[in-house]
Amino acid sequence: MSAKNRKQFTISRRAVLKTGAGYAAAAMLPSVAWAQTPKSGGTLLLSSGGDPPTLDMHQSATYLTEFIGSPVFSTLLRIDPNDINKLVPDLADKFEMSSDGKTVTFYLHKGAEFHNGMPVTADDVVFSLDRIRKPPAGIVSPRKGLLGSIKDVQAKDDLTVVVNLAEPQADFPFQVANPYNVIVPRKVVEPLDASGQGMKRTMVGSGPFKLAQAVDGQIYELVRNEKYFRKRAYLDKIQMFPMKGEVERASALQSGRIHGCFFFANEAVMEGLRKAPNVTAIRRPTPTFINLIPNVRMKPFDDIRVREAMSLAIDRSAFIKTVGPLAGAFYASTGLLLPDSPYNISMDEIKKFSGFDTIPGGGGDIEANRKHAMELLEQAGVPKGFKVVLLARGDIPAFRDSSIDIAAQFKTIGLDASVDVRDAGGFYTAETGGQFQVLAHSVAVSGSLPDQILGEGYTSFGGRNYGGWKDDSIDIAFRAQSAETNPEKRKELIKDFQRKFLKTYYQISLAWVGYAAAHAKSLKGWNALPDLYANMQMDNVWLDV
Amino acid sequence: MTGYIIQRLATGFVTLFGVAVIVFLIMRVLPGDAAVMMSGAGSGVVSEQEIAQVRHRLGIDRPLVVQFADWAGHVAVLDFGTSLRTGSPVIEDIARRFPYTLQIVVLAMIIAIGVGVPAGVLSSWLAGTWVDRTLQTVTIIGLAAPSFWVGLMIILGLVYFFQWSAPLFWEPFWVSPFKSMSQLIWPAISVGIRQLALIARMTRSIMREVLGEDYIRTARAKGLSEKRVVFRHALWNGALPIVTLIGFEVAALFGGLIVTETVFSVPGLGQYVVQSILDRDYPAAQGIVLVLAGIVVLGNLAVDLLYGLLDPRTRVQGAGA
Numbered sequence: 001m002s003a004k005n006r007k008q009f010t011i012s013r014r015a016v017l018k019t020g021a022g023y024a025a026a027a028m029l030p031s032v033a034w035a036q037t038p039k040s041g042g043t044l045l046l047s048s049g050g051d052p053p054t055l056d057m058h059q060s061a062t063y064l065t066e067f068i069g070s071p072v073f074s075t076l077l078r079i080d081p082n083d084i085n086k087l088v089p090d091l092a093d094k095f096e097m098s099s100d101g102k103t104v105t106f107y108l109h110k111g112a113e114f115h116n117g118m119p120v121t122a123d124d125v126v127f128s129l130d131r132i133r134k135p136p137a138g139i140v141s142p143r144k145g146l147l148g149s150i151k152d153v154q155a156k157d158d159l160t161v162v163v164n165l166a167e168p169q170a171d172f173p174f175q176v177a178n179p180y181n182v183i184v185p186r187k188v189v190e191p192l193d194a195s196g197q198g199m200k201r202t203m204v205g206s207g208p209f210k211l212a213q214a215v216d217g218q219i220y221e222l223v224r225n226e227k228y229f230r231k232r233a234y235l236d237k238i239q240m241f242p243m244k245g246e247v248e249r250a251s252a253l254q255s256g257r258i259h260g261c262f263f264f265a266n267e268a269v270m271e272g273l274r275k276a277p278n279v280t281a282i283r284r285p286t287p288t289f290i291n292l293i294p295n296v297r298m299k300p301f302d303d304i305r306v307r308e309a310m311s312l313a314i315d316r317s318a319f320i321k322t323v324g325p326l327a328g329a330f331y332a333s334t335g336l337l338l339p340d341s342p343y344n345i346s347m348d349e350i351k352k353f354s355g356f357d358t359i360p361g362g363g364g365d366i367e368a369n370r371k372h373a374m375e376l377l378e379q380a381g382v383p384k385g386f387k388v389v390l391l392a393r394g395d396i397p398a399f400r401d402s403s404i405d406i407a408a409q410f411k412t413i414g415l416d417a418s419v420d421v422r423d424a425g426g427f428y429t430a431e432t433g434g435q436f437q438v439l440a441h442s443v444a445v446s447g448s449l450p451d452q453i454l455g456e457g458y459t460s461f462g463g464r465n466y467g468g469w470k471d472d473s474i475d476i477a478f479r480a481q482s483a484e485t486n487p488e489k490r491k492e493l494i495k496d497f498q499r500k501f502l503k504t505y506y507q508i509s510l511a512w513v514g515y516a517a518a519h520a521k522s523l524k525g526w527n528a529l530p531d532l533y534a535n536m537q538m539d540n541v542w543l544d545v
Numbered sequence: 546m547t548g549y550i551i552q553r554l555a556t557g558f559v560t561l562f563g564v565a566v567i568v569f570l571i572m573r574v575l576p577g578d579a580a581v582m583m584s585g586a587g588s589g590v591v592s593e594q595e596i597a598q599v600r601h602r603l604g605i606d607r608p609l610v611v612q613f614a615d616w617a618g619h620v621a622v623l624d625f626g627t628s629l630r631t632g633s634p635v636i637e638d639i640a641r642r643f644p645y646t647l648q649i650v651v652l653a654m655i656i657a658i659g660v661g662v663p664a665g666v667l668s669s670w671l672a673g674t675w676v677d678r679t680l681q682t683v684t685i686i687g688l689a690a691p692s693f694w695v696g697l698m699i700i701l702g703l704v705y706f707f708q709w710s711a712p713l714f715w716e717p718f719w720v721s722p723f724k725s726m727s728q729l730i731w732p733a734i735s736v737g738i739r740q741l742a743l744i745a746r747m748t749r750s751i752m753r754e755v756l757g758e759d760y761i762r763t764a765r766a767k768g769l770s771e772k773r774v775v776f777r778h779a780l781w782n783g784a785l786p787i788v789t790l791i792g793f794e795v796a797a798l799f800g801g802l803i804v805t806e807t808v809f810s811v812p813g814l815g816q817y818v819v820q821s822i823l824d825r826d827y828p829a830a831q832g833i834v835l836v837l838a839g840i841v842v843l844g845n846l847a848v849d850l851l852y853g854l855l856d857p858r859t860r861v862q863g864a865g866a
Contacts, residue, residue: 045713053583053630053824138602140584140595196602201632216631216638217812219714241713243810251710258713395823425577425825432581432593 038525042543043237047249047261050242051216056199057182058132061142061446063532066179067262068220068240070536071233072115073182073205076106076125076161077173079534081527084448087177091120091206092161101168101485106176108159112229114185115210120229122155127186129153129163129176131193138196143446145456145463146175149482168483170490171451178447179533208233208539217242234525234542253279253518259543260519260526265397267325273518285331285339286515286532287453288444290323290402292508295436297468305380307505310438311355312373313413314406315366318358320511322405327398327442331512332359336458336498338530339512343450343494353502356509373413384414391436392419393427398442398513406440406510431466441466442513448531450494451482458501469506553849557842564838565620568831569613572822579603579629579825603629605827616831625835626828630820635832638817644718646806646813648725650798652733657740658791662780664741665748670775672753680745687742696735696808703731711809732809736802740794747790751783758782785855792848796841 052064057073060066077095080086092106112120133150135141149169154162165172175181188204203211206229209222220240224233241258243249246269249261254276264270264283273281292310294301301307316332324330335344344350351357354372357364377386388410392403403419410417422430430436443464445456456462459478460470477500481493501507515532525540580599600606604615619626625635668680704710718725755761756779764774799814806815814833821829 047713051630051820054632135595137598140599142584197632215641216633217642217816239713244807245810248711248810251704252713255704255710257710422576423823425575425582425823427577428581429577 036524036544038234038540038542039544040234040542041236042234042545043239044235044260044523044538044541044543045258046238046240047243047252047258048240049249049263050244052220054198054200055203055211055214057180057203058128058135058184059140059142059198059200060180063262064242066533067536068211068214068222069182069203069205070179070207070533071209071222071238071538072203072207072211073184074112074120074207075177075179075182077177078537079174079177079179079529079531081529081535081540084529084531084534087173090177091125091183095173097173101170101483102165104163104165104172105156106161106163108161109229110159112206113227114188114204114206115225116185116188116204118185118187119158120183120185120206121158122161123158124186125161125183126153126155127190128181128183131184131189132181136193139193139198142463143178143180145461146178146181146446146452167479168485169451170482170485171449174447174449175451178452179536180446208537209235209238212237228539231539233539235538238538250518253520256520258520259523260517262515262517262532264516264518265326265328267328267330270516270518278521279518280521281516281518282528283328283330283514283516284528284530285512286444286530287338287446287448288398288442288513288515288532289333289457290327290329290398290440290442290510290513291457292406292438292440292510293467294438294505294508295434295467296506297434298437300380300382300386301437301467303380304505305376306382307508308354309373309376309380309382309413310410311353311505311508312369312376313415314355314358314409314508314510315369316355316358316510317360317362318366319402319405319409320360323398323401323511326401327396328514328516329398329402329442329511330514332361333509333512334359335495336501336509337450337453337494338448340530341448341450343491343498345495345498349499350502354505356502370413377413377415382415385416386414388415388417389437390417390419391427391430391439392421393424394421395424396442399427399440402440402442402510406438434466434468439466440510444513444532446533454478454494454497455482458497458507464507467506469504471504471506474501474504474506550846550850553846557839557846560842561835561838565617565831565835566613568834569616570609572825572827572830573609575822575825577825579605579827582825583629616828620832620835625832628821628829629826630824630829635829638829639814639833639836642813642817645715645729645811646799646802646815648718648729649733649736649802649805649811649813650795652726652730653737653740653798654791654795656734656737657744657794661741661744662748662787664745665750666752666775666780668745668749669752669756672749677749680749684742684745687738688746690738691804692736692739693804693808695738696732696805699731699735700808715811729811732802732805732811735808736798736805740798743794744787744790748783748787751786752779755779755783781855785852788851788855789848792844792851796844799840800837 048064048067050064052068054060054065057065057069074091076090076092077087078090080088091108091112093109094107096105114120130153132141133144133147149165149167151164151166156162185204189199192198208225208228210225212221212223214220222238224236246264246266250269250273252258253261270281270283273279294307296302320330331339333339333344334347334350337343351362355369358366390403390407393399407417407419443457445453457464459475477497481490481497484490484493517528522544524544525542527535529535580596580603584596584599628635628638631638664680668677671677712728715728716724761774761779764778802813803815803819806813818833821833
């Protein structure tokens with residue numbers, strides 16, 4: 001299938017946005033046009049950064065689970081392997097949206113089976129979506145907010161699922177395509193949930209690969225699902241090895257012992273990989289951003305002048321130069337969305353918000369900013385030498401090194417800043433309990449849609465509100481853009497939302513993190529999308545050996 | 546002798562009970578609990594109510610005394626519970642990882658004893674010569690160099706000279722003994738160097754002392770060969786403190802391989818300890834610490850029993866104690 005032909009069978013985000021007036025999409029299979037004919041067979045050897053804390057995709061919030069689970073499970077729809085703004089079918093051959101945008105009907109592929117031989121039915125889809133949005137007692141669901149607009153889910157017949165939304169949500173089809181929102185078999189998972197374990201050590205999906213073994217600290221092995229309901233995968237097996245060290249992973253790749261690995265924060269390691277003759281190394285912005293978060297429940301951070309002063313103190317270009325090579329935080333955005341998002345406001349506009357004129361290309365005067373910051377602190381009654389402690393997580397450079405850099409920059413406006421470094425458990429307990437003054441958090445959102453980034457990152461109810469602010473006008477502005485089905489109107493509403501949020505300084509945007517991956521040139525058919533969770537099913541991947 | 550063993554075992558149980566109480570309390574004192582870590586706290590979108598439900602399911606919302614009594618009751622029948630992270634019984638996790646750590650310890654001690662004791666004897670025998678001075682310098686370097694640094698240097702050296710790097714999959718001993726040993730020899734060398742230096746210096750020091758004793762002079766006066774004097778009379782009589790040291794070092798190594806296993810990515814007990822503590826995996830952390838403490842207790846008991854074999858006088862004292 002040519003690239004031109006494929007286009008007419010995929011559903012673009014723009015098309016979905018137009019669906020308010022009733023839309024039926026019959027999207028076709030993901031297909032990628034290769035310069036070479038793909039070869040079948042072989043074992044793909046991969047490495048990620050460690051063991052997953054659980055194999056339950058619905059309960060997990062880490063790529064360590066998602067990278068193992070994506071090839072094993074199916075979702076209703078799937079992000080197009082070539083374009084993050086498009087959808088292609090997975091378990092659902094097509095879907096229809098009602099004219100009021102409140103009812104979405106999914107038509108399941110006939111003959112799809114789970115790996116245990118049971119057919120995939122509409123009841124399994126109802127169970128899965130309900131499990132995500134309303135998890136049973138003792139089961140956690142970090143992404144229940146993604147499906148928060150669902151009123152109810154019904155099985156019309158074995159192959160038809162009807163989702164009723166409480167209010168229209170333009171991004172809804174993309175929310176069900178989130179790689180974590182997989183369809184699981186009710187008969188297997190319901191008893192496991194009752195026992196309190198969920199799918200912690202089991203993966204029963206309907207995807208292109210089956211879980212063959214999961215040995216903690218050693219190996220996670222997947223084998224091809226010969227009964228896959230779509231085109232069979234090329235690879236015979238995928239073996240994933242947990243390796244924590246970036247240098248170690250890079251060394252394994254360069255020496256040809258693995259074909260690919262993910263997540264390099266350190267730019268020096270990436271530099272080495274870029275120079276390696278048989279390796280392709282990629283870094284690109286991903287929906288992960290570093291924000292400075294003041295605790296507004298605590299004085300003097302409840303005062304907007306203090307928060308604005310903190311924003312003015314940070315030289316964002318210097319921050320990116322210092323922290324970028326250590327944490328992969330190389331990118332700046334002219335808004336709250338991904339750097340290249342069409343929904344962002346302009347450079348001229350963002351420069352009007354205090355401190356944002358120091359982003360690369362902004363041409364701001366940091367000395368003037370800091371002078372103004374000191375005036376604001378004085379007006380707010382904050383004395384010189386005021387002690388500010390930044391809470392930091394010690395094991396991740398994006399948290400630790402950001403905090404160290406910010407503390408140094410805070411000193412330039414007369415704050416006596418220091419960093420309290422803790423392990424993950426200590427950090428999260430203090431963070432979620434509101435026991436901190438200020439912190440830098442690297443927020444990894446599970447998708448690049450405006451609803452995902454703004455909803456999770458910048459609403460009072462979205463779950464990233466570590467600073468404890470409450471502002472109805474922000475939440476209302478978010479809901480207004482989410483429900484708007486006219487693309488142009490929505491674009492404006494998204495920009496309005498950002499303007500509203502940026503002037504509150506509830507969360508102060510500093511930089512965006514670049515997702516880094518590297519693979520051997522013999523690994524073909526994998527495309528790193530600007531969303532680190534998408535396109536990890538591996539059914540299009542093959543080895544040119 | 547039986548009474549002595551029973552007495553030592555009883556003391557060991559008291560020690561283990563103390564360890565159990567301490568590790569249980571330390572895990573609870575650490576900020577952040579198992580429910581927070583299991584709930585994917587990093588995602589930040591899990592409500593306090595959901596975390597409370599997980600706490601309830603895990604039973605960690607009960608009073609500490611009740612939790613401890615429950616755990617201790619299960620441990621008494623060797624049920625260490627289920628790891629919150631891996632979902633497997635802790636005893637199975639430990640059993641799967643134990644052989645790797647055991648192999649490193651055994652290999653490290655073979656290297657340490659096999660080279661350290663002869664080096665110490667040679668050094669004392671040729672005291673004051675260039676051989677002695679060289680050995681003294683080398684052993685001081687061996688003691689000073691941290692095992693993680695030695696490990697990193699070994700990895701760098703192997704990569705640089707032989708394009709070697711740590712294996713992706715560590716072969717279990719029972720599947721392929723030779724391959725398994727050849728994989729684990731490098732971590733064993735990196736920790737064994739310190740033990741080697743320690744044993745060599747201890748042996749030299751003891752041998753110097755023993756070689757000055759009257760009975761050694763008598764043995765030489767009797768016309769015995771120097772080899773027989775050194776190895777049969779001096780080394781045998783000086784072996785007691787060396788055996789003590791070896792016993793302690795073997796026990797300490799089981800708990801001291803954390804960094805080396807991390808450097809080489811060996812899926813042994815050391816990595817399990819670290820990950821369990823970081824994840825606040827209470828059953829796993831408590832279980833593994835207790836097992837390691839048990840190894841130390843049994844190691845000390847084994848050393849004490851070896852005393853009896855090496856020196857009959859301690860057997861008499863022990864029996865009378």
